Amino acid sequence: MPEPEITAVVFDLGGVLLDWDPRHLYRRLFADPREMEDFLARVCTPDWHRAHDLGEDVTQSCRRLARQHPGHRDMIMAWVDHEDEMAAGQIDEAVDVLAELKAGGVRCLALSNMEPVTFAARQDRFAFMSWFDGLVISGIEGVAKPDPRIFRILLGRYRLEPATTVFIDDSPGNVAAARDMGMIGLRYTSPGGLRDRLRSLGLPVLSPA
Numbered sequence: 001m002p003e004p005e006i007t008a009v010v011f012d013l014g015g016v017l018l019d020w021d022p023r024h025l026y027r028r029l030f031a032d033p034r035e036m037e038d039f040l041a042r043v044c045t046p047d048w049h050r051a052h053d054l055g056e057d058v059t060q061s062c063r064r065l066a067r068q069h070p071g072h073r074d075m076i077m078a079w080v081d082h083e084d085e086m087a088a089g090q091i092d093e094a095v096d097v098l099a100e101l102k103a104g105g106v107r108c109l110a111l112s113n114m115e116p117v118t119f120a121a122r123q124d125r126f127a128f129m130s131w132f133d134g135l136v137i138s139g140i141e142g143v144a145k146p147d148p149r150i151f152r153i154l155l156g157r158y159r160l161e162p163a164t165t166v167f168i169d170d171s172p173g174n175v176a177a178a179r180d181m182g183m184i185g186l187r188y189t190s191p192g193g194l195r196d197r198l199r200s201l202g203l204p205v206l207s208p209a
Helices: 023-029 033-042 046-053 058-068 070-081 092-103 116-125 148-157 172-180 191-200
Strands: 008-011 018-020 087-090 107-112 135-137 165-169 184-187
Touching: 023 033, 023 070, 046 058, 058 070, 087 092, 092 107, 092 191, 107 148, 135 148, 148 172, 165 172, 172 184, 184 191
Parallel strands: 008 107, 008 165, 107 135, 165 184
Antiparallel strands: 018 087
């Protein structure tokens, strides 16, 4: 029995199309890389940041954390005051894949864990953010990947058939959650690898250079 034709491709943003990492900011602020890693492991941790992806006000969150760690106040407040520096830029080769899919008539969407204010800033900064046929952003919805509820929002709002929808993410947990929903989950590791996988699914992208 032939495989169903792919009708939509869904992209994660940070780590796939955007080069986002707090280290892009904090390497400038810490002279010692070990101190930076300790700060990101003990103070501005991934668990702390997850609340932002769920819609918590980042300024208020940073102020609360600074009261708990007064010795790190300036470093903590840099998270909100210089947030844009955490996004070094777009990943050009992956954005090229998005452009080729769009040019080939493929429906393209985004599903990302991101704060509402940051999302608005990214829309202003990066032209490709206007190319999508739909976007679901965790901070706006109040639920984040890998929670299956955000995948249901995506599928329902844009009337996507899971079996004919490709989902691309750099997080293994998010890819597994998409597969649990019946989607074709692809873990992003490199633009060339992504091209190979998409071409194998019959999608209109060029061969890797």
